[in-house]
Amino acid sequence: MTTFDDRKSAFENKYAHDQEFLFKLEARTCKLFGLWVAEKLGLSGDDASAYATEMIGANMEEAGFDDIKRKARSDFAAKNVDVSDHVIDVTVEQCAEEARVQLESPAT
Numbered sequence: 001m002t003t004f005d006d007r008k009s010a011f012e013n014k015y016a017h018d019q020e021f022l023f024k025l026e027a028r029t030c031k032l033f034g035l036w037v038a039e040k041l042g043l044s045g046d047d048a049s050a051y052a053t054e055m056i057g058a059n060m061e062e063a064g065f066d067d068i069k070r071k072a073r074s075d076f077a078a079k080n081v082d083v084s085d086h087v088i089d090v091t092v093e094q095c096a097e098e099a100r101v102q103l104e105s106p107a108t
Helices: 003-040 045-058 066-078 085-104
Strands: none
Touching (some): 003 045, 003 085, 045 066
């Protein structure tokens, strides 16, 4: 291989790694957010875990987190749980930060 081929391969590998990390980051964020919403809805245990998994699936509708925010708002409204849009937005940001910390921490 030439130096150019080595560099090309290294960039391709880094891109693939970065994309995988972003996918995991988004999924972990959705899971953490889903667990938070589940708690607000009064769910616990297996029900909360199932809801968090459902939240991960809801995130596949569009890029970003607007789809999971919409789901949370809808579910809060259905259960008459009063949570402001600001709190939802801040919580998604906090979940994203926590997800990044969890993914970047070495496994113990």
